[in-house]
Amino acid sequence: MDSPTLKQYAMNSGEGQHSYVKNSSYQRGVVDVAKSIIEEEIAKKLDKQVVSCMNSFCIADYGCSTGHNSFPVMKIITQAITKKISTEADSKNEFFVFFNDNVTNDFNTLFRSLSVLPEYNSYYNAVGLPGDFHNRLLPKSSLHFAYCAWSLHWLKEAPTTISNKGALLYSGNRKDQVYDAYLYQFSKDLGSFLDARAHELVNGGLMTLIIPTVPSFWDPQKEYTLTCDVNLVGSCIIDMAKKGIIDEAKVDAFNLPFYLATPEELKTIIDNNNNYSIERLEILNNPGMHTLPSVSARAAFFRAVMEKLIADQFGSEIIDELFDRYMKKLAASLILVNSDNNKTTITLIVLKRKVT
Ligand SMILES: C[S@@+](CC[C@H](N)C(=O)[O-])C[C@H]1O[C@@H](n2cnc3c(N)ncnc32)[C@H](O)[C@@H]1O
Structure with missing residues (x-):
């Protein structure tokens, strides 16, 4: 298959030019794609002053989980900086x-x-840094490279000020009050993450963000995004509430704390923050989307991601039935069952802390 998966939304910083560039890396994972970008950006963009004025380098991975995806990336970053230093x-x-x-x-x-x-x-010397990454966690101007992958789409809390009866999330393709409330919460959360890192990063320090995203336009008659998958799980919860298996009041009181931004929304939030220059913004056309080939593999994936959240609200006894229902609905959906129709993207952004 030679259709391009990496649409390079290369942004020539300062000139504001965007261009899509084909890349034939259909099977490469996100870390493989990120590797060459991180190496290139460190080689080109890590300022001489940052490299030469410090005795030691501080790198942080925000939302590292148990580290399995983090370790290879931390190695890539330290090796690229070592090369630059030498x-x-x-x-x-x-x-x-x-x-x-x-x-x-x-x-x-x-x-x-x-x-x-x-x-x-x-x-390197490894240090645990427990805490909410929306707050400042490190001393002022102490950090040289920040990294955060697959974490910023989780909201600090789901919007509570809107009525969203009969749904657990905004609809993936409809712009309405619920969608606006989610976008507002996402902007607030990403804004506080950026503010906190702006305190921690040295002038000229770099930050790489990897965030699942959706395109501004996609055709719901033929295509879907990750938001639709999450909504499908939500619709099974609502079916179970209608059958009396789940308490309907608990469903009405619950929204999922999850938002997939468009790359344009990300750019607007970062520009409004004013602490960073966008050195690079690339849309990766979901390199991992074919790694969940069967309905049961996809159900297992979403179960792993959502189980705790759902069990905390509705009880763990509903989980088996919920994901059985999800599998049946997924298998019956001509659009969702085919991962070729998945329009979810991954956006990789490299930011530089502006000099203050
Ligand atoms: C999907 S995992 C990603 C793990 C890893 N970065 C990777 O690339 O595989 C998201 C992680 O972000 C963490 N996370 C979410 N919100 C956070 C917050 N406000 N502060 C710190 N960590 C957070 C979660 O606990 C979880 O471990």
């Missing part, structure tokens, strides 16, 4: 890597897994 300065090769996630994250598993890797001690 061409621009001498002997500055001490790294501190901060692994952030919520306080309830399993940091024990993270450090146990890390301790058997060669990176541990040989590439």
Whole structure:
């Protein structure tokens, strides 16, 4: 299959030009795609002043979970900085890597897994950084490179000020009050993340964000996005409430804390924040979308992602039936069952902290 998957929405910083560039990497994962971009951006954009004025480098991964996807990326970043240093300065090769996630994250598993890797001690000093990444977590102007992947689409809380009876999320293709409330919450959350990192990053420090996104326009008669999958799970919860299996009042009181922005919305929020220049913004055409080939694999994936959230609200006893129903509905949907129709994208953004 040679249809392009990487639409490169390359932004020539300062000139505001956007261009789509074909790339034939159909099977590459997001980290593989991110690798070359991160290496290139560090080589080109990490300022000489940042490289030469510090004795040690601080890197942080925000929302690292138990680290399995984080470790390879932290290695890519430290190696790229080491390469850059060796061409621009001498002997500055001490790294501190901060692994952030919520306080309830399993940091024990993270450090146990890390301790058997060669990176541990040989590439960097690893530090756990528990806490909400919407708040400032590190000293002012202490961070040289920030990274955050697959985390910013989770909202701090779902909008509570809107009536959303009969649904658990905004509709993926309809712009209405519910959608506006979700966008408002997402803008607020991303804004506080950016503010917190602006305090922590040194002038000229870099930040890479990897965020699942949706295009501004897609055809709901033929196509779907991740939001539709989540809504399908929501519709099964509503069916179960109608049958009296779930308390309807609990459904009415519950919205899912999840929002998929468009790349244009991301750009607007970052521009409004005013602390960063956008060095690069690329839309990756969902490199992983064919890794869930069957209905049961997709149900297992969504179950893993959503189980705790749903069990906390409705009880764990409903989970088996819920995902059985989801599988049946998925199999019956001519559009959703075919992952070729998935229009979810991944947006990779490289930001530079402006000099203040
Ligand atoms: C889907 S996982 C992504 C894990 C990892 N970054 C990766 O690329 O595989 C999202 C992670 O973000 C974390 N997260 C979500 N909101 C957070 C917050 N406000 N502060 C810190 N971590 C958060 C979650 O706990 C979870 O571990």
